[in-house]
Amino acid sequence: MAIKHPTVAVSAPGKVLLAGGYLVLDRKHTGLVFGLSARINVIAGEIHTSQGVQLNEIMVDSPQFLDAQWRYGYHLAPEGGGIKVTQLQVGSVICKNSFVETTLSYALTYINRLKSRHSDHSLNPSRLIVLADNDYYSQSTPTNGEPGRFSKFTVPLSGANKTGLGSSAALVTSLTAALLSHYLPKNLFDISSSSGKRTLHNLAQAAHCAAQGKVGSGFDVAAAVYGSCLYRRFSPDLLSQLPEAGSPGFSEKLASVVDGVVWDVEVQTEGLSVPAGMALRMCDVDCGSQTVGMVKKVLAWRAKDASVSGELWDKLQTRNETLAAALRDGNVADVPAAVDAVRELIREMGKRSDVPIEPESQTELLDAVSAVEGVYGGVVPGAGGFDALALLMKDDEETKGRVEERVAKWSQEKDSKVRLLDVKGEMEGVRCEDLDIYSGWIQ
Numbered sequence: 001m002a003i004k005h006p007t008v009a010v011s012a013p014g015k016v017l018l019a020g021g022y023l024v025l026d027r028k029h030t031g032l033v034f035g036l037s038a039r040i041n042v043i044a045g046e047i048h049t050s051q052g053v054q055l056n057e058i059m060v061d062s063p064q065f066l067d068a069q070w071r072y073g074y075h076l077a078p079e080g081g082g083i084k085v086t087q088l089q090v091g092s093v094i095c096k097n098s099f100v101e102t103t104l105s106y107a108l109t110y111i112n113r114l115k116s117r118h119s120d121h122s123l124n125p126s127r128l129i130v131l132a133d134n135d136y137y138s139q140s141t142p143t144n145g146e147p148g149r150f151s152k153f154t155v156p157l158s159g160a161n162k163t164g165l166g167s168s169a170a171l172v173t174s175l176t177a178a179l180l181s182h183y184l185p186k187n188l189f190d191i192s193s194s195s196g197k198r199t200l201h202n203l204a205q206a207a208h209c210a211a212q213g214k215v216g217s218g219f220d221v222a223a224a225v226y227g228s229c230l231y232r233r234f235s236p237d238l239l240s241q242l243p244e245a246g247s248p249g250f251s252e253k254l255a256s257v258v259d260g261v262v263w264d265v266e267v268q269t270e271g272l273s274v275p276a277g278m279a280l281r282m283c284d285v286d287c288g289s290q291t292v293g294m295v296k297k298v299l300a301w302r303a304k305d306a307s308v309s310g311e312l313w314d315k316l317q318t319r320n321e322t323l324a325a326a327l328r329d330g331n332v333a334d335v336p337a338a339v340d341a342v343r344e345l346i347r348e349m350g351k352r353s354d355v356p357i358e359p360e361s362q363t364e365l366l367d368a369v370s371a372v373e374g375v376y377g378g379v380v381p382g383a384g385g386f387d388a389l390a391l392l393m394k395d396d397e398e399t400k401g402r403v404e405e406r407v408a409k410w411s412q413e414k415d416s417k418v419r420l421l422d423v424k425g426e427m428e429g430v431r432c433e434d435l436d437i438y439s440g441w442i443q
């Protein structure tokens, strides 16, 4: 008899790298990573088929967007290749979602291996629904009617302008967590336990790297699993022996990477927080400019000018740690100077590598917003560039109002669109959710 799998919902937060961009790519250094209140939610349930109908299908829906349904058939690949998923054509066009597809192959392969070791070979069809908080996409993206927590957009996912909050990492993490929670009994996977989080982290990192076609530092997946933390990356070699999903031996190698080896990643959730009464908030800057290849260029400079760049990175690491300590220890008065000290070296790194990490327009904007009463300072987060700011400010409506006014004035004067998002820094990582939150979205 087929086992009934429960309908479950999980959510994982977005991220911001407040300090440690580029440095965090090197295990020698750490990053100040914050989880965000904007979450990607995934609800997993069974597909009920008519009696006698046998189908192996997984359906993933992102009902906030047009044409955002991805359907896959699945089968056991030969020679230990694990579960191979193949996208099914719905209608006349086939629209791919590599993050969804790769996550399904990775998670289902892992689940199937664990289940068969416990003499349970059922991998029933399932349906997954993805719901993303509104701040992941720019307001310029048209919506249908009054936006609730989950807006309905009038465009496909590819037409929505992202705000850079790490949607792919939060998606891969919550999709993996939803699949594990749906298919596995609690004694084999429990999202609230530390071993459950470790399994989820390792599996989601592997799937995310495969889907994006490169091994980054992984701070975004760590934020999605663990929330805010001081982060030291894993050695990239850990993932280098993994063959392509579906190829011979994939299943065993994946299990060994997830459970068989000790990861050298360090995630200190006690290492980072914001003082009571302070909030970390984000601004979306929509000025139409784009910078590609920033990481490549900074790393090329790091290698070429090793002694100068090494000294600069060490100094910046110390300043980042000073900022983390001021925040963690609640030394509010020390925060503005600590932020400025970090920014000074970020600008130097930008100048020396010839990369617009904190370009002049962002320097001006940061200085203008930092002068607003109640703002302790701000940075260009992550890789930097033109499109976002992270601000540390008083967590009250008056300060929020003043910042909104300042950025509105800036937008008018400079002909660029700057907007304070609703999202805030949050400590908690992945979690189970009550199904009630999603009424209207799940039938």
Ligand SMILES: Nc1ncnc2c1ncn2[C@@H]1O[C@H](COP(=O)(O)OP(=O)(O)OP(=O)(O)O)[C@@H](O)[C@H]1O
Pocket: 062, 097, 098, 099, 100, 130, 131, 132, 157, 162, 163, 164, 165, 166, 167, 168, 169, 171
């Ligand atoms: N709501 C969603 N439903 C389904 N897939 C999604 C959703 N949101 C994001 N994705 C997947 O994540 C991809 C976007 O990932 P990408 O790494 O480009 O952006 P990001 O993670 O938001 O950006 P950044 O790393 O700059 O923060 C989409 O192409 C899609 O595959």
Ligand SMILES: C[C@@](O)(CCOP(=O)(O)O)CC(=O)O
Pocket: 016, 017, 020, 021, 022, 023, 024, 025, 216, 217, 218, 219, 295, 381, 382, 383, 384
């Ligand atoms: C430049 C880098 O250190 C940070 C990129 O951060 P973001 O995607 O700009 O938030 C790259 C990485 O850590 O993978």
